[in-house]
Amino acid sequence: MPKVLGSLATHREQVRERVFAALRAQLYDRGFDALTLSGVAAAAGVGRTAMYNHFPDRQSLLVAFVEDEAARYVAELDAALAAATTPAGRLAAFARLQLRRLAEFHLPPGQALAGALDPQAYRRIAAHADPIGDRLTTILRDGAADGSFVDDDPAVLAALVAAALSTRKVVDVAPDGLEAAVGTAVRAVLRAVGADVHN
Template identity: 75%
Template sequence: MPKVLGGSLAAHRDEVRTRVFGALREQLYERGFDAVTLAGVAAAAGVGRSSIYNHFPDRQALLVAFVEHEAARYVTDLEAALAAAPTPTERLAVFARLQLQRLAEFHLPPGQALAQALDPAAYRRIAAHADPISDRLGTIVREGVAAGEMVAADPAVLVAMIAAALGARQIVDVPADELGGTIEAAVRIVLGMVRGT
């Protein structure tokens, strides 16, 4: 019988997922999704192959579960950071900074490539996790326009422009010692864009 990690079945499940997601995160960073296998993730996580298959029947299910976990963690972090920013402009700066930091950490193929790598149902589940984040950006922009802090433009257009700018991997694909400065430069540019300066 396989060893139960953590002393209970619930703790075992959480421990397996933590180890597996950590191993997957490293493999996505080092090799990309195309090179990920369940057997390779299980070995890197130090869990048995049968254990990983009990939790994730295939690599698409693993990726969907991983994205759901990461998105929930990110939304929690985002809400906490936004709560400390008193104005829409400051909230947009916080949002932009966190988005770019997460983009630097999170190595998945871009949307079109990911859509081709996954079946449509798996891709829809992953894409749905962007909705609360986009909604939060929309709220920040509408509040900024209403407060006169951002240009009086169609908020949907501003949101689309900001999202496109913050999704550009070229911003974060820089040496680690340059990342902080590059992110701050990008934040300044986004703030200038929404102020119309």
């Protein structure tokens, strides 16, 4: 019996991965407003009944997708932060990762997303920003404590840094110019909090 249960769990996970891959591609190509469950199911090679068993509507699909993406992202972020040895190094790693993810991830911006989802679904998606914001605030607090950053309110600084790192204009560049744009933005963020960008 455990083997059957394991097989069912594996099958469900494989279905979710195929559905999320199809959804990701369609979000990039068409945007959320043009998505249909049947279209995602067809692209994923999943029957419509199976699709509705997993995700009863578009909103539940998007919420599940964002939750999955957020969990992967936080794990990637934690690995990048653990590899840095100073607050400035951690802030640079944080900024780089945020900007690279922004360049490749095309959900509608906050207000558009708020209008596309009911309030409960939007709150569930927005909640996934909390752990990311907490990590940024901790980095800024650590930098103030060791004197490498300005000693200002870390919550205010975190809000300003997060806003700067969510500006699509920074990453809406030709692919061969992305790394230079990211480098410029990272240095600007470091300077904004008083870090020495030459170290």
